[in-house]
Every structure is written in C-alpha cells, then in structure tokens.
Amino acid sequence: MRVVAIPTRTRFRGVAVREAAIFEAPLGASEFSPFPEYDDTEAAAWLEAALDFGWHEQPPQLRDRIEVNATVPAVPAEEVRKILARFPGCRTAKVKVAERGQSIADDLARVREVREAMGPDARVRVDANGGWTIDEAVTALRALSGFDLDYAEQPCATVAELAELRARLSVPGPTPDQKVGGSNSVKPATGDSSKASAEGSARVVRDDGVAGSDRQLAAADGATEIRGSTDRSPIVRIAADESVRRAADPLAVARAGAADLLVVKAQPLGGIRRALDIVERAGLPVVVSSALDTSVGISMGLHLAAALPDRLLAGACGLGTVALLDGDITARSLLPERGGIPVERPALAPALLDRYAAPPERERWWRERVTRCHALLAERTRRA
Numbered sequence: 001m002r003v004v005a006i007p008t009r010t011r012f013r014g015v016a017v018r019e020a021a022i023f024e025a026p027l028g029a030s031e032f033s034p035f036p037e038y039d040d041t042e043a044a045a046w047l048e049a050a051l052d053f054g055w056h057e058q059p060p061q062l063r064d065r066i067e068v069n070a071t072v073p074a075v076p077a078e079e080v081r082k083i084l085a086r087f088p089g090c091r092t093a094k095v096k097v098a099e100r101g102q103s104i105a106d107d108l109a110r111v112r113e114v115r116e117a118m119g120p121d122a123r124v125r126v127d128a129n130g131g132w133t134i135d136e137a138v139t140a141l142r143a144l145s146g147f148d149l150d151y152a153e154q155p156c157a158t159v160a161e162l163a164e165l166r167a168r169l170s171v172p173g174p175t176p177d178q179k180v181g182g183s184n185s186v187k188p189a190t191g192d193s194s195k196a197s198a199e200g201s202a203r204v205v206r207d208d209g210v211a212g213s214d215r216q217l218a219a220a221d222g223a224t225e226i227r228g229s230t231d232r233s234p235i236v237r238i239a240a241d242e243s244v245r246r247a248a249d250p251l252a253v254a255r256a257g258a259a260d261l262l263v264v265k266a267q268p269l270g271g272i273r274r275a276l277d278i279v280e281r282a283g284l285p286v287v288v289s290s291a292l293d294t295s296v297g298i299s300m301g302l303h304l305a306a307a308l309p310d311r312l313l314a315g316a317c318g319l320g321t322v323a324l325l326d327g328d329i330t331a332r333s334l335l336p337e338r339g340g341i342p343v344e345r346p347a348l349a350p351a352l353l354d355r356y357a358a359p360p361e362r363e364r365w366w367r368e369r370v371t372r373c374h375a376l377l378a379e380r381t382r383r384a
C-alpha cells in the first residue's frame with residue numbers, strides 16, 4: 001500500500017490536496033480514498049470496494065468506452081471556459097451550485113456561462129450537494145430552468161426533502177418567464193407521485209435515457225420531446241447522490257419515489273458488484289460518478305459503468321475528474337478525450353508514486369485507518 005497526496009488544480013469541495021491509499025493488488029492497482037472527515041464505519045465500505053477491485057474478478061464489460069461529463073467546480077463565471085477546456089469533446093457538463101458563501105446569482109452566472117460556452121444541444125446538470133433548503137431549491141431551480149437542465153443532483157440533503165421538492169417542482173410556478181398553458185403545459189402534481197413505490201410502478205425509459213413512472217410521463221401530457229421544450233413535468237429531474245452513497249439504506253430514496261435517477265459511486269457503495277445490485281433493485285436510470293479519485297479509482301468507476309445495461313445508463317458519467325487534479329500516479333492518465341474515456345486498468349508509475357508520496361504522518365494516519373476499517377469488515381464477516 002502507498003499513500004499519495006495530489007494537489008487539485010481548482011479547489012473542489014474545499015479540497016486543495018486529494019489523499020488516497022493505493023494498493024498494488026493481484027488484479028491491478030486499487031484505490032481507497034474516503035474523505036478524511038468520514039468516520040470508520042462509512043470508510044469501511046470504501047475499503048470493501050478497494051479490496052474487491054484489487055482481489056476479485058469483476059463482472060463482464062458491456063462496453064469499452066464511457067462517455068463523461070465535464071465537472072465544473074463552484075468557480076466564478078469568468079473561469080468557466082478555462083475549466084471546460086480540460087474536458088475536450090464533452091457534450092455534457094455538471095456544474096457545482098449552492099456552494100457555501102455564494103449566492104443564487106453566482107450559480108445563475110456560472111450556469112449561464114456553461115450553457116453559452118457549450119451551446120443549446122449540450123446537456124447541463126447542476127449538483128448542489130444537499131446545500132439548499134426546499135424553498136431555496138424551488139427558487140433556484142425555477143430560475144435555472146431557463147437553461148434547460150438535464151437534472152439537479154442532490155438539491156436538498158434528505159430523502160424527505162427531495163420528495164417534497166419533487167412534488168413542488170411538478171406544480172407550475174409563478175415565475176413570469178415560465179409559460180403555462182398550451183398543449184405541452186405542466187400539469188399539477190397528482191399528489192402522491194412522490195410517494196409512489198419505485199419498485200411497484202412500471203417504469204419506462206425513453207430513448208434519451210429519461211425515465212419515469214408511466215404516470216409521470218403521462219403527466220407530461222404525452223410530450224414526446226420534453227428535453228428542449230420550455231415546459232416540462234417536473235420542471236427539472238432530481239438525481240440522488242448523497243442520499244444513495246451516504247444513506248443507511250441506499251434504496252430508500254428510490255423506494256420513496258424521491259428521485260428520477262441515481263448517481264452511483266463504486267467506492268462508497270462497497271464496490272462494483274454491490275453497486276450493480278443496488279442499481280438493479282432501485283430500477284432507476286443511473287449516472288456513475290467519481291469522488292475525485294486518481295486514475296486508479298476512476299478505473300473502478302469505468303468498470304462499473306461498463307457493466308451496466310444500456311437501459312439503466314442515463315447519459316455521460318462523472319468520471320472525467322482527473323482533469324481537476326494537478327497530478328496522477330499511473331503511466332497513462334484516464335483523462336477525457338473526445339468526450340469519453342476507454343475502460344482500462346492503468347499501470348502504476350513508480351516514479352509518480354514517489355513524487356506524490358504523502359508526508360510520513362499522513363501515511364501513518366492512512367495505515368491506521370485501513371487497519372481499523374479492515375477490522376470492522378472482518379468483524380462484520382464474522383457476525384454474518
């Protein structure tokens with residue numbers, strides 16, 4: 001095991017140096033990189049993932065290249081084009097919003113710049129990391145809806161808030177720039193759609209990956225072209241991220257009908273097979289994303305995305321984030337090229353492991369954490 005500390009090119013979630021423990025395992029390199037503030041119980045799932053990827057055969061690959069989104073940190077609008085340039089060929093962008101200390105005006109300016117830079121055909125998503133209250137999310141997402149968002153990721157923190165937000169967004173708002181009426185108008189929510197069981201209701205996935213219950217799509221007034229039109233139901237699709245990867249029950253959000261799609265990450269969900277199992281049981285389309293991993297962790301995410309059936313993949317994945325790091329540890333970096341990344345397990349570069357070696361006290365901290373998390377996993381196995 002080696003511990004590395006890689007500077008970020010732009011602060012991301014306040015992170016200026018990304019630390020990771022890297023295993024040189026029998027099946028290739030594997031990564032353990034839970035954020036330092038996560039407790040051992042939460043971090044144990046990340047270790048399970050690292051051990052699984054390094055020591056066990058992975059499920060069959062259904063594709064050999066994964067389309068990725070550009071990830072735009074909560075930078076000032078003036079910096080947007082510089083960030084987008086690091087994601088050559090990407091036709092989808094995910095923009096961080098609701099950053100602490102910033103305003104909705106900052107978010108609007110950033111998203112406007114992304115939409116202008118990428119053009120009307122691009123898909124633009126936002127990720128609030130649970131930073132809005134329901135009221136703030138309603139206001140922000142109504143304001144942002146003019147930019148034709150692909151979805152809003154974790155606008156509020158809890159499953160209950162997401163469910164209520166989703167219901168409220170299905171009702172036409174008073175915003176003057178929102179056209180109501182016409183054959184493609186947004187119908188008021190049927191009331192219980194947010195509580196509908198994801199498992200019980202038949203789900204349909206449109207050819208662009210948009211999914212919803214029969215009733216939800218019917219509520220869109222038989223619209224065959226929701227994307228690109230100004231009116232839609234709901235105003236914006238809701239994606240769950242933290243409500244999947246940090247929840248005691250990753251399926252609760254799907255069961256509550258509180259999200260239209262899920263963001264799944266291999267490490268926090270305990271590995272590729274565990275993540276695939278969750279996705280199958282949730283029955284919602286998904287986007288695979290990273291946690292700002294090195295190319296080793298990205299490789300794990302690419303293998304998860306490659307194992308997903310087409311019907312469950314909802315567009316470009318958030319796996320282009322090596323572009324946000326100022327270094328890497330593999331011979332070849334898994335950076336976006338022509339909008340995608342080949343599914344590979346890159347070899348470690350010994351000289352880079354040395355160059356980015358973490359200071360001794362951080363190395364010791366990570367070794368102790370691995371030891372504690374491993375003991376938790378062993379204890380769990382003993383009890384099972």
Ligand SMILES: O=C(O)CCC(=O)c1ccccc1C(=O)O
Nearest residue numbers: 071094129289290291292318321
């Ligand atoms: O999904 C992406 O585009 C990149 C990954 C990303 O946003 C992320 C990276 C580290 C920690 C949290 C998140 C997140 O999706 O919230």
Ligand SMILES: [Mg+2]
Nearest residue numbers: 127129153241
């Ligand atoms: Mg997210």
